[in-house]
Amino acid sequence: MTETPALTDLWPAPLADGPVNATVQVPGSxxxxxxxxxxxxxxxxxxxxxxxxxxxxxxxxxxxxxxxxxxxxxxxxxxxxxxxxxxxxxxxxxxxxxxxxxxxxxxxxxxxxxxxxxxxxxxxxxxxxxxxxxxxxxxxxxxxxxxxxxxxxxxxxxxxxxxxxxxxxxxxxxxxxxxxxxxxxxxxxxxxxxxxxxxxxxxxxxxxxxxxxxxxxxxxxxxxxxxxxxxxxxxxxxxxxxxxxxxxxxxxxxxxxxVEPDLSNAQPFLAAALVTGGRVLVPDWPLRTTQPGDRLREIFTEMGGSCELTEQGLALTGSGRVHGIDVDLSDVGELTPGLAAVAALADSPSTLRGIAHLRLHETDRLAALTKEINELGGDVTETADGLVIRPRPLRGGVFHTYDDHRMATAGAILGLAVPGVEIENVGTTAKTLPDFPDLWTGMLGN
Structure with a gap:
């Protein structure tokens, strides 16, 4: 196991050198x-x-x-x-x-x-x-x-x-x-x-x-x-x-x-399959669940992936293209940072709605996502209850996390496709997803 970077370190987000093909055992909910x-x-x-x-x-x-x-x-x-x-x-x-x-x-x-x-x-x-x-x-x-x-x-x-x-x-x-x-x-x-x-x-x-x-x-x-x-x-x-x-x-x-695997924490790994046109299997994905993260199957399918749910788990396969989406996330607001990152890499604009309450989470997630993606060259506009994301060519830079675990994983998603992204305080992922850096690099075969 590699040593988790200190909270003050900048973590170079690994760049994917091709389609991801991995099985990722996601920790419990x-x-x-x-x-x-x-x-x-x-x-x-x-x-x-x-x-x-x-x-x-x-x-x-x-x-x-x-x-x-x-x-x-x-x-x-x-x-x-x-x-x-x-x-x-x-x-x-x-x-x-x-x-x-x-x-x-x-x-x-x-x-x-x-x-x-x-x-x-x-x-x-x-x-x-x-x-x-x-x-x-x-x-x-x-x-x-x-x-x-x-x-x-x-x-x-x-x-x-x-x-x-x-x-x-x-x-x-x-x-x-x-x-x-x-x-x-x-x-x-x-x-x-x-x-x-x-x-x-x-x-x-x-x-x-x-x-x-x-x-x-x-x-x-x-x-x-x-x-x-x-x-x-x-x-x-x-x-x-x-x-x-x-x-x-x-x-x-x-x-x-x-305890079931944490389906919301599975998001960045499934997103990796979507963004790179690869395939990721998350074992033990429940056939029936009350976890909001189960909606990822529907959302990522609309964005260009294909999902197969069996008794072994959920496999998501990317098509090589990522489509924009217009979606109400009021029931699944915790998915917003990861979806915003995927949307910034899409081939068409996205509107994420129903998430004004995210201003009161670990940080003001709407303001933080707008600032960080835009500083990498993106075009994100904050609305009264969400975000409008217009994809632009992105560049490397420091992606600040504001002590918010989901900001850190969102930055890692961007780093798959954008060279030179450095995540500040990736250790904040320990809030709900221990050993994230090891899981991420292991998925990429690094």
């Missing part, structure tokens, strides 16, 4: 891993997470739960060779619930799932739980969770910021009940309340009252995982009951969950 950790910590009995993602975001989640009293045992097994079941091998975490308690201090880093999913958990702890994180975490919206928890009976000190840092004064229980929130800036506000709701005395009824709700597939993932551990969840209906979720109070079951 961050979204599934962190939801699975929370649900297992709140269960009435021990559970297992197999093939969890080990990255900065998931280790922050595990560390936070441990700080509140949850026991998490990490093991590595090679039993797949004996059983023939590949899911039986690899890393596994055994989560043993315990009485949640404080005082505790939680470092959220810049992880949206940690900063939003855990304050509701902290209301169930006996004692105070203090939350802090990276400087950027102070700027990310958290008011929806804070206001909702107060309405449900929690005591939270945030000095009126509606953001980090904050302290939750846990009372060992929370009444719960009905609450209205505006989750238009992050669907994680809804997921945060739903995940802990079975442990609230009255459960919860969450009603979204604001503008269009982004990233609905992530809420569907939350609902699906809640049901898998025995929770009763009523999903939104059409008409007057749309954007309402009800969770009944109940005990949660300890489950044995194998």
């Amino acid at each position: 961050k979204s599934v891993t962190n939801r699975g950790l929370v649900l297992a910590a709140l269960a009435a009995e021990p559970g297992w997470l197999r093939r969890p993602l080990r990255s900065r975001d998931t280790l922050l989640m595990a560390g936070a739960l441990r700080a509140m009293g949850v026991k998490i045992e990490e093991t590595v097994s090679s039993s797949s060779s004996a059983t023939g079941d590949p899911a039986a091998g690899g890393e596994a975490w055994r989560i043993i619930p315990a009485g949640l308690h404080g005082p505790a201090t939680v470092d959220v880093g810049n992880a949206g799932t940690v900063m939003r999913f855990l304050p509701p958990v902290a209301t169930l702890a006996d004692g105070t739980v203090h939350f802090d994180g990276d400087p950027r975490s102070y700027e990310r919206p958290l008011h929806g969770v804070i206001d909702a928890l107060r309405a449900l009976g929690a005591r939270i000190e945030d000095e009126g910021r509606g953001a980090l840092p904050l302290t939750v004064h846990g009372g060992g229980a929370l009444d719960g009940g009905k609450v209205d929130i505006d989750a238009s800036s992050s669907s994680q506000f809804v997921s945060a309340l739903l995940l802990s709701a079975p442990r609230f005395n009255q459960g919860v009824e969450v009603r979204h009252t604001g503008p269009s709700l982004p990233s609905l597939p992530h809420i569907r993932m939350t609902v699906d995982m809640l049901r898998c551990v025995g929770a009763q969840v009523d999903e939104p209906e059409t008409g007057g009951e749309a954007n309402v979720w009800r969770v009944s109070p109940s005990a949660l079951l300890g489950r044995d969950l194998t």
